[in-house]
Amino acid sequence: MTTVSPGRIPDLDTPALLLDIRKVQRNASTMVQRCQDMGVSLRPHMKTHKTIEAGEIMTNGTKRHIVVSTLAEAEFYAGAGFDDVLFATPLTQDKVQRCARLVTQLEQFHVMIDSSAGLDAIKSTPLSGKQWSVFLKVDCGYGRAGVSHDSVEGVELVRSVVSTPGVQFAGLYAHCGDSYHSDSPQEVKAVGHRTAQNILTFAARLKQEGIECPTVSIGSTPTCSQPADSMGQLTEVHPGNYIFYDVQQSLLGSCTLEDIAVQVMTRVIGHYPGKNHMLVDCGWTALSLHSFGQLPTGFGIIDGHPELKLSSMTQEVGKVHAVEGTLDFDKYPIGTVLKILPYHACATACMHPRYYVHSGEDIVAVWEPCRGW
Ligand SMILES: Cc1ncc(COP(=O)(O)O)c(C=O)c1O
Structure with missing residues (x-):
């Protein structure tokens, strides 16, 4: 069922699955x-x-x-x-x-x-x-x-x-x-x-x-x-x-990263300078564990941030490190929105009860997938 829900991407609660129509x-x-x-x-x-x-x-x-x-x-x-x-x-x-x-x-x-x-x-x-x-x-x-x-x-x-x-x-x-x-x-x-x-x-x-x-x-x-x-x-x-395509398909040559229609939107929810990582509200319930963290950027690619690595996830949260060296925390204040390109879109989509369909920054529809067997 399509429910048109006027709104903009920055207003969404996170984590959320975004689809570029x-x-x-x-x-x-x-x-x-x-x-x-x-x-x-x-x-x-x-x-x-x-x-x-x-x-x-x-x-x-x-x-x-x-x-x-x-x-x-x-x-x-x-x-x-x-x-x-x-x-x-x-x-x-x-x-x-x-x-x-x-x-x-x-x-x-x-x-x-x-x-x-x-x-x-x-x-x-x-x-x-x-x-x-x-x-x-x-x-x-x-x-x-x-x-x-x-x-x-x-x-x-x-x-x-x-x-x-x-x-x-x-x-x-x-x-x-x-x-x-x-x-x-x-x-x-x-x-x-x-x-x-x-x-x-x-x-x-x-x-x-x-x-x-x-x-x-x-x-x-x-x-x-x-x-x-x-x-x-x-x-x-x-x-x-x-x-949808995904990071795995881009590595196989099926598409470019530009073609990937799906992202998981998340927010920075914690800074831990002593441990050199920050926390995001995207765990494996929002992304799935596919890729097993084997990408140079961890479990997915944080769009527009090649310097960041989603290095581990538990059920509802993920740890983000710098790919190299010390994380520059000032660049990512708490509340910062990050968008993750998934490694395997089928597995990621399966984790979500609704998809936020957008054109630019505007949400143009909400799609509700079938679940169960
Ligand atoms: C039986 C079967 N047919 C078709 C497909 C579609 O393949 P793809 O996901 O590579 O598009 C799949 C995917 O798992 C499949 O299991």
Whole structure:
């Protein structure tokens, strides 16, 4: 729900999550354009923001063709008029009734399986007047989930899907999370290329068996921000983080620090010259512990202050040191506002019950994300 709350950034209580609406819109339209240029359809993932408003922006207003990671998200978007929703977490028996309700409610709701247990869950719940639409999750090298792209079992599972009454085979889906382990833009491209080749080869094996594969989908923000040419042979990509971007993405070459749309606003709340640090009201409940403090500037980047390091955090507060030498306390009186660029925007956004959306210094909206599972 959007609640317009007139006000200005300096009036906000801290900590607060700030979203620069112009950067959000620019990040979204750049990805839409890139996918059009590649000739693939964009099925954006909602997991980074989990809001209706950003979902509308990412789908260019269509409210169609999205991926979600939890059933709470699926129900949230379905209730807000979104359709063609893919629940991209392997399905198990405990979740099948909620999925069945979504199939009935929506024109198109897709589930994903990577085992015969998933298919058994679907078989246990036949639908009247509708078919289940099933994606197969494929492991193309990331190693987290999915049937192996070159396995016999994968083809056998698809054969079982297509021969099950009341079930439609929707296609193949692989997340290239291994792109996050890359050391260079070349490596990111290589992961995108390898994943595309592996999944396309799998689709070709299915074709030899007489099985058509309507959708062949891969993606992550790194691979879709710096796509390999071969990704143009896919039908679809499904990145999500690009709507906000973050420090991690800038290190992978997906974006510049300028593109990062999200900041955690905090204030200086204590000076400790004897210990050479100051305290801010941003702990791990406002930023998350991602990055584990490994950046030269600690747990994030304090925007406009390369001389400062967020060196540690407890639940509600963080310690800020000088990157080098003695902290000049006079430069940061108590009450000073600092804005932190997060290392991992998905983890940071998840910590906040509302996002303050701004244009310049003006708050133009407050977005309330979906929470829970
Ligand atoms: C299954 C799945 N698909 C798509 C994505 C989107 O990738 P990214 O966050 O790199 O945009 C993720 C992210 O974790 C994911 O787990």
